[in-house]
Amino acid sequence: MFGGNGLCSLRWDEASERVEVIDQTALPHQLRWIALNTLDDYCHAITEMQVRGAPLIGITAGFGLAHAIAQDASDAALDAAHQRLLSTRPTAVNLRWALQQVSSAVRLLDPALRPDTALQTAQRLRAEDIASCERIGSHGLMLLQGLARGETLNVMTHCNAGWLATVQWGTALAPIYKAHSEGIPVHVWVSETRPRNQGMHLTAWELQSAGVPFTVVADNSCGQLMQQGMVDCVIVGSDRTAANGDVCNKIGTYLKALAARASDIPFYVALPASTIDWQCPRGEEIPIEERGVSEVLAVSGADIDGAIREVKLVADGVAAHNPAFDVTPAALVAALITEHGVFQANTESLHALQSQLDVV
Amino acid sequence: MFGGNGLCSLRWDEASERVEVIDQTALPHQLRWIALNTLDDYCHAITEMQVRGAPLIGITAGFGLAHAIAQDASDAALDAAHQRLLSTRPTAVNLRWALQQVSSAVRLLDPALRPDTALQTAQRLRAEDIASCERIGSHGLMLLQGLARGETLNVMTHCNAGWLATVQWGTALAPIYKAHSEGIPVHVWVSETRPRNQGMHLTAWELQSAGVPFTVVADNSCGQLMQQGMVDCVIVGSDRTAANGDVCNKIGTYLKALAARASDIPFYVALPASTIDWQCPRGEEIPIEERGVSEVLAVSGADIDGAIREVKLVADGVAAHNPAFDVTPAALVAALITEHGVFQANTESLHALQSQLDVV
Numbered sequence: 001m002f003g004g005n006g007l008c009s010l011r012w013d014e015a016s017e018r019v020e021v022i023d024q025t026a027l028p029h030q031l032r033w034i035a036l037n038t039l040d041d042y043c044h045a046i047t048e049m050q051v052r053g054a055p056l057i058g059i060t061a062g063f064g065l066a067h068a069i070a071q072d073a074s075d076a077a078l079d080a081a082h083q084r085l086l087s088t089r090p091t092a093v094n095l096r097w098a099l100q101q102v103s104s105a106v107r108l109l110d111p112a113l114r115p116d117t118a119l120q121t122a123q124r125l126r127a128e129d130i131a132s133c134e135r136i137g138s139h140g141l142m143l144l145q146g147l148a149r150g151e152t153l154n155v156m157t158h159c160n161a162g163w164l165a166t167v168q169w170g171t172a173l174a175p176i177y178k179a180h181s182e183g184i185p186v187h188v189w190v191s192e193t194r195p196r197n198q199g200m201h202l203t204a205w206e207l208q209s210a211g212v213p214f215t216v217v218a219d220n221s222c223g224q225l226m227q228q229g230m231v232d233c234v235i236v237g238s239d240r241t242a243a244n245g246d247v248c249n250k251i252g253t254y255l256k257a258l259a260a261r262a263s264d265i266p267f268y269v270a271l272p273a274s275t276i277d278w279q280c281p282r283g284e285e286i287p288i289e290e291r292g293v294s295e296v297l298a299v300s301g302a303d304i305d306g307a308i309r310e311v312k313l314v315a316d317g318v319a320a321h322n323p324a325f326d327v328t329p330a331a332l333v334a335a336l337i338t339e340h341g342v343f344q345a346n347t348e349s350l351h352a353l354q355s356q357l358d359v360v
Numbered sequence: 361m362f363g364g365n366g367l368c369s370l371r372w373d374e375a376s377e378r379v380e381v382i383d384q385t386a387l388p389h390q391l392r393w394i395a396l397n398t399l400d401d402y403c404h405a406i407t408e409m410q411v412r413g414a415p416l417i418g419i420t421a422g423f424g425l426a427h428a429i430a431q432d433a434s435d436a437a438l439d440a441a442h443q444r445l446l447s448t449r450p451t452a453v454n455l456r457w458a459l460q461q462v463s464s465a466v467r468l469l470d471p472a473l474r475p476d477t478a479l480q481t482a483q484r485l486r487a488e489d490i491a492s493c494e495r496i497g498s499h500g501l502m503l504l505q506g507l508a509r510g511e512t513l514n515v516m517t518h519c520n521a522g523w524l525a526t527v528q529w530g531t532a533l534a535p536i537y538k539a540h541s542e543g544i545p546v547h548v549w550v551s552e553t554r555p556r557n558q559g560m561h562l563t564a565w566e567l568q569s570a571g572v573p574f575t576v577v578a579d580n581s582c583g584q585l586m587q588q589g590m591v592d593c594v595i596v597g598s599d600r601t602a603a604n605g606d607v608c609n610k611i612g613t614y615l616k617a618l619a620a621r622a623s624d625i626p627f628y629v630a631l632p633a634s635t636i637d638w639q640c641p642r643g644e645e646i647p648i649e650e651r652g653v654s655e656v657l658a659v660s661g662a663d664i665d666g667a668i669r670e671v672k673l674v675a676d677g678v679a680a681h682n683p684a685f686d687v688t689p690a691a692l693v694a695a696l697i698t699e700h701g702v703f704q705a706n707t708e709s710l711h712a713l714q715s716q717l718d719v720v
Contacts, residue, residue, distance in 0.1 A: 192656065192673075194578040194579060194580055197673055201673065201674070204675070205675060215679045215680060216656060216657065216674065216679065216680040217656065217682075218555045218656055218682070219579050219612070220611045220686075221612075221682075221683055221686075223612070223618065224611065227614070227686070251578065251580045258583065288584075296577065296578055299661060301671025302671060303669060309663060309669065309671055311659065311662060311663055312662045312663075313661045314388055314565075314576065315388045320575060320577065321575050321576075322581075326584040
């Protein structure tokens with residue numbers, strides 16, 4: 001069990017037969033569980049980023065499709081729910097992958113048999129995600145052990161690729177949790193991750209809860225920390241990785257990869273194989289979600305009385321641009337850490353991984 | 361007169377014989393002038409960043425020293441006020457330079473003659489800064505004219521190096537204002553500049569007031585904009601530039617310089633010669649100010665009722681690190697735009713500039 005505390009981002013409540021998720025928009029100020037009772041609830045939770053992180057988006061959508069099938073198991077309803085969930089967010093490929101897993105599992109079945117199979121498939125995806133992340137942690141741990149010199153090992157991360165972005169463990173944070181458990185003196189540089197501050201809101205909260213030492217910095221500080229020798233490696237997650245190893249991840253990831261290269265620091269990407277889009281040859285073909293400009297022009301936080309408030313940073317009438325992701329060229333990536341092992345970020349190496357998956 | 365509107369960041373009020381400055385911590389929500397009545401007021405205004413920007417810090421300190429001399433023109437009082445003002449902020453070298461200008465001007469005079477000379481010297485520094493920035497604008501304009509192709513010219517900047525950072529015109533924004541006046545269709549990418557958001561709070565306000573088209577983006581977006589061919593050049597200011605051309609500027613500048621190099625985009629630095637520290641051989645010897653962590657962990661903005669509020673972004677007990685500046689290696693700088701012309705960022709070229717200054 002992760003960290004001994006059993007925390008997870010999404011759970012199935014047997015009594016109500018409903019999925020419950022942590023509302024991540026309320027963190028770090030409140031730990032609030034919400035029940036997903038309707039397909040609308042599922043779509044809203046994904047669109048509004050109450051759940052986020054490529055693996056968790058996929059699993060949530062899988063349960064959402066199972067929920068829709070339980071209401072109406074016809075082909076038409078299945079297709080409509082599938083399409084609706086698929087359109088919630090454009091970049092994370094795990095969404096498409098998980099929906100396909102559930103749809104394929106039930107498509108050839110008699111409608112009467114579909115609800116149970118769909119739910120079991122969603123449950124299996126959830127269980128597999130936990131197991132995958134645990135293995136990502138083990139593979140990443142070996143890399144960290146190779147870098148550890150007895151002194152504090154300084155790992156930089158971006159956004160949140162912890163257990164909140166998956167179900168348990170996380171991707172980028174899984175090796176860090178493993179290293180911490182193993183007694184490696186690890187310290188994490190947490191970049192705040194504007195505009196939505198997932199580093200500050202989510203990663204800091206996760207690490208604080210787990211007792212892992214960390215320091216929050218503005219995204220702008222990350223280059224200087226690397227110049228000054230304060231970073232031993234960078235580990236981030238991915239929302240979609242192309243078949244050539246180009247990595248799409250939270251906006252700002254590319255700048256960290258450039259700085260890591262300039263200071264000769266290994267830049268790792270931790271991801272389940274379900275995040276690799278085998279149909280996408282290059283990063284530039286990945287659709288980049290453009291989100292509302294209020295994410296840039298206003299910020300939410302806790303007021304002095306503890307109430308969550310949004311404050312506006314600019315005068316009225318200011319234009320903004322808010323892409324949610326960027327693409328880091330494969331050439332800047334030292335390695336991809338997957339549940340199947342550590343792979344180089346290039347077409348040949350990923351082809352080998354794909355062959356391995358086909359055999360399985 | 362700049363922009364035809366006569367706005368400036370610091371003015372001498374003849375009636376009260378006091379300096380008045382715009383309180384930049386209240387922008388963009390309120391345009392509030394404050395009078396500096398005591399040496400404490402001057403020090404507080406600089407430390408708390410009511411005035412900021414290397415040139416404006418220097419000029420404010422020059423008037424502060426003149427104010428102190430008007431109260432007590434003895435050697436001991438002069439030295440004490442000089443030291444006190446010098447210790448307000450460590451990085452901007454214009455502070456040291458301006459204080460030296462005023463001190464040197466009065467040091468050999470009879471104390472009775474010191475107050476008038478000190479004030480005249482501060483007034484001269486202010487007038488020279490306006491003239492220098494105007495010339496920086498003209499030299500930079502030539503570079504922008506060279507890049508202009510009739511279509512929109514997209515210039516990225518960081519932090520605020522506009523007239524709020526100087527007295528009028530600005531450094532990095534001066535060429536942009538000139539280009540806009542000349543009818544070149546210029547558009548500015550304004551990076552928000554966490555943690556204090558000077559891009560969002562100050563540069564956006566300046567450009568909006570002047571009618572220059574611009575778009576605000578998170579600092580994290582700047583690499584992607586360059587990858588996508590949306591940026592024709594980057595122009596930033598500097599708080600201190602070493603004799604070898606290494607540029608110290610607002611934290612996050614280095615990441616933009618790396619991204620500009622990766623996408624083959626010219627990265628310019630606009631600065632008066634007073635920002636060059638001839639005694640400092642390399643950027644790594646420049647002292648970097650570490651500011652309070654609340655700048656990272658909380659954000660101020662306007663609430664729905666227009667009141668300025670600070671909201672907290674993290675749970676209690678979270679550690680942060682908040683360096684105010686970073687150093688961009690000279691090799692990443694396409695050119696330094698000064699009031700004396702455009703120079704390459706290297707020791708030889710800056711030596712030529714220094715020789716030119718010595719002759720003057």
